[in-house]
Amino acid sequence: MQGKIILVGTGPGDKDYICPRALLALEQSDIIAGYKTYIELIKTLFPEKQFASSGMKKEVDRCVEVLELAEAGNVVSLISSGDAGIYGMAGIMLEIVAERQSEVPVDIIPGISAATSAASLLGAPLMNDFVTLSLSDLLTPWELIQKRIRAAGEGDFAVALYNPRSKTRIKQLDTAVDILLQYQKPETPVGIVKQAMREGQQVVLTTLGELKNADVDMLTTVIIGNSQTQVINGKMVTIRGYRL
Structure with a gap:
């Protein structure tokens, strides 16, 4: 049998927020692979399945294992939280398949992203043009991230921040706030969503001027409004401009 790789976005992880096509793919897979935290979120939905989990910073090894399993004839779903093509596993998996000149077919199934999950809980902050920015400098130089933050501020985009703060990465969010305050007023609305659509969900409204003092971590998505956000x-x- 020919194996297959399916890149699945599982959204926030709750079954109600996984699209039917993604659920079907997971049900039809021989093996479900992914980062151990994301595997734990969906494991109870598929108790009969074989799982292959690995830790943080093991993305390349994970993709190599998935490819080898698929080349052995298995249908393997490689999951990402949110959408697999937004800071997820889709890119690196496609790179490795190409690098190894494998003929294993690869499908990609979209999922609800952290930005859209958070936005739905906050209201409608992404009604006009917006950008997503990750403040993690693990794979992207911090100088480049700062350049992108400035561009977002200059362009008056609403901003969805991923990976805003970790135990060791404290000052990046403060710097991002300082940059955006050059373009936006301190009273600009900001939404903070932790554990969207999961147990422990928290939703807080604050302002750009107060964001530095907020309780924010790696399980948080921060949405910063633009000049039209109320x-x-x-x-x-975020007002789009319809006539009332």
């Missing part, structure tokens, strides 16, 4: 009836809304 708080309406307790919801964060």
Whole structure:
């Protein structure tokens, strides 16, 4: 039998927020592979499945293992939280398949991203042009990240921040706030969502001027409004310009 790789975005991890096509792919897979934290989120949904999990910073090894399993004739789903093509496993998996000149077919199934999950809980903060930025400098130089933050501020984009702060990476969020304050007012609305659609979910509205003091970690998505963003009836809304 010919094996196959399916890159699956599992969204926040709750079954209600995994698209039917993704659930079908996982059900039809011989093996489900992924980062151990994401595997734990969906493991109870597929108790009969074989799982292959690995830790942080093992992305390349994970993809090599998935390819070898698929070349052995298995249908393997490689999962990412959110969408596999947004800071997920799709890119590196496609790179490795090409590098090894493998003929194993690869399918990609989209998922609900952290940005859209957070936005739905906050209201409608991404109603106009927006950017997603990761503050993790593990794979992207910090100088380049700062350049992109400045471009987002100059362009008056709403900004969805991924990986805003970790135990060892403290000052990057403060720097991002300082850069954006050069373009936006301190009272610009900001939404903070932790554990979206998961147990322990927290949703907080604050402002750009107060963001440095917020409780933010790697399980948090931060959405910063633009010059047209308002708080309406307790919801964060970026005005698009429709005539009322």
